[in-house]
Amino acid sequence: MIYPWIWRHLPGPRWARAIQVALILAIVVLSLFEWVFPWVSAILPYQDQTVGGQ
Amino acid sequence: MAVESVPSSDLAAPLSATPKSRRVLDSILGIVGELLITAGLILGLYVVWQLFYTDVLSARTQTQALDNLAWAEPVRVPAITAGGTTAVGAPAPTVEVATIPEDLKVYSAEGAPVIAEPAEATTFATLHVPRWGYDYVKPVSEGTDRERVLDKLGIGHYKGTAMPGAVGNFAVAGHRTTYGKPFSDINTLQVGDSLVVQTESAWYVYTVTDHAIVNPDYMAAVAPVPGKPGEAPTVASITLTSCHPKFSAAQRYIVWGTLKYWAPTGHGYPSELLEKP
Numbered sequence: 001m002i003y004p005w006i007w008r009h010l011p012g013p014r015w016a017r018a019i020q021v022a023l024i025l026a027i028v029v030l031s032l033f034e035w036v037f038p039w040v041s042a043i044l045p046y047q048d049q050t051v052g053g054q
Numbered sequence: 055m056a057v058e059s060v061p062s063s064d065l066a067a068p069l070s071a072t073p074k075s076r077r078v079l080d081s082i083l084g085i086v087g088e089l090l091i092t093a094g095l096i097l098g099l100y101v102v103w104q105l106f107y108t109d110v111l112s113a114r115t116q117t118q119a120l121d122n123l124a125w126a127e128p129v130r131v132p133a134i135t136a137g138g139t140t141a142v143g144a145p146a147p148t149v150e151v152a153t154i155p156e157d158l159k160v161y162s163a164e165g166a167p168v169i170a171e172p173a174e175a176t177t178f179a180t181l182h183v184p185r186w187g188y189d190y191v192k193p194v195s196e197g198t199d200r201e202r203v204l205d206k207l208g209i210g211h212y213k214g215t216a217m218p219g220a221v222g223n224f225a226v227a228g229h230r231t232t233y234g235k236p237f238s239d240i241n242t243l244q245v246g247d248s249l250v251v252q253t254e255s256a257w258y259v260y261t262v263t264d265h266a267i268v269n270p271d272y273m274a275a276v277a278p279v280p281g282k283p284g285e286a287p288t289v290a291s292i293t294l295t296s297c298h299p300k301f302s303a304a305q306r307y308i309v310w311g312t313l314k315y316w317a318p319t320g321h322g323y324p325s326e327l328l329e330k331p
Binding site for chain 1: 108204270
């Protein structure tokens with residue numbers, strides 16, 4: 001399994017691993033919000049409001 | 055496959071007690087399951103981002119764009135006007151707001167100051183729509199590129215269409231949902247409503263004349279004479295386009311208007327801004 005594998009390979013005691021997991025999650029969500037989602041949204045046509053595809 | 059009933063207590067036995075092929079299958083299924091759960095979470099996050107976070111971000115950049123216009127009449131203008139209520143519903147304090155004297159109004163496009171089309175993503179005007187509240191003031195920027203203009207700065211001006219006050223069609227687009235949704239209530243506009251555009255040197259008061267729900271390829275909506283491509287314009291028109299229905303790209307909601315009058319800035323507000331339709 002992916003997530004147990006990551007958990008096993010994080011260094012440090014349990015609390016340190018928990019902090020690392022929180023950090024990784026924050027980075028993933030932030031990059032999704034900042035870069036991935038805006039890019040995907042511009043490709044999907046569901047938010048278009050112009051005529052003639054300008 | 056040999057059918058052997060496994061006592062339930064054996065489920066807790068060490069992994070090595072189960073056949074190897076079974077373990078491989080288990081971990082493959084486990085990983086597929088994890089990936090599916092992850093995909094589900096990402097899709098959920100996308101919805102949250104699209105529906106809520108884009109509003110937060112765009113509201114910020116649009117307010118910023120307005121604040122950068124030194125000449126823009128105070129945003130949330132007649133949140134302070136006679137007898138009205140503010141957006142939050144509190145009775146507005148009665149404050150005398152100067153309105154443009156009649157003799158400064160020019161009831162035609164003749165002599166109207168027309169600014170040159172600026173570079174893409176440049177904010178050059180503001181749009182006030184009394185129907186949408188005393189405090190409805192949004193920036194209008196050049197271009198209709200999703201990423202550079204519409205998703206960030208709000209209302210975008212179709213490149214190549216007329217500028218405010220010019221004979222021709224001043225055509226703009228805006229989101230109806232998400233990204234600060236400047237045109238969320240476009241369907242509430244009625245014939246006779248005012249659309250007030252301000253640039254650095256002038257106010258342009260347009261009156262709504264018509265609306266339509268059209269297919270996305272209906273380019274004629276933004277033609278110099280709306281609906282009649284190829285004809286030479288004689289009046290100054292305005293066109294608002296947004297998506298329809300909400301949260302769909304199937305069609306477009308279009309609102310048309312014509313210029314009622316223009317007046318120089320610096321002499322108060324157009325009285326239309328103080329009257330709630």
